[in-house]
Amino acid sequence: MSASIGSRPVTRRRFLRDTGLSLGAAALASIPGTALAGKSMRKVYRLSNRGRVSCNACRAHDANRFYFNRPSAEGDRAHAGCTCKVLKQWIPKATHEAYFGHGHEKRKVFDLRSQEEEA
Numbered sequence: 001m002s003a004s005i006g007s008r009p010v011t012r013r014r015f016l017r018d019t020g021l022s023l024g025a026a027a028l029a030s031i032p033g034t035a036l037a038g039k040s041m042r043k044v045y046r047l048s049n050r051g052r053v054s055c056n057a058c059r060a061h062d063a064n065r066f067y068f069n070r071p072s073a074e075g076d077r078a079h080a081g082c083t084c085k086v087l088k089q090w091i092p093k094a095t096h097e098a099y100f101g102h103g104h105e106k107r108k109v110f111d112l113r114s115q116e117e118e119a
Contacts, residue, residue, distance in 0.1 A: 042096035045073040047084040058084055064112040066091075068100050072108040 045067040049058050061078035066089075073086045091099075099110035 040093050041090040042093050044068065044089050044091055044096065044099075045070050046087050046089050047073055047077070047082075048087045049084045052083060052085075054084065055079075058082055066099055066110045066112075068106060068108045076109055 047058075047062040047065065047067075049062050054062075055078075057078040062084055065076070067073035067076065067086075070086055077084070100106045100108075
């Protein structure tokens with residue numbers, strides 16, 4: 001007994017290929033910044049030490065800071081000699097406004113640790 005789609009039989013190889021393509025497309029659509037990077041999402045920049053040997057200062061700095069633009073991220077390293085990469089990340093518009101403010105009062109850097117101190 002063999003199944004077929006149209007005139008071609010469904011082989012194990014074809015089934016796995018088609019299933020893999022479907023799952024890959026679904027995974028790609030679920031990544032923030034591809035499907036949701038519309039009016040409800042805003043771009044921020046972060047420093048990342050992923051895949052690199054890093055010190056405690058870089059790890060703490062990278063985990064807690066969000067930047068309004070790339071130059072702000074590149075100019076705010078944990079220490080001289082820091083080699084962390086600058087990456088884009090998409091966050092909800094409401095979160096972006098809470099972190100950076102509105103209009104002329106916009107901050108260039110937001111640190112999650114400062115939020116915890118105020119609360």
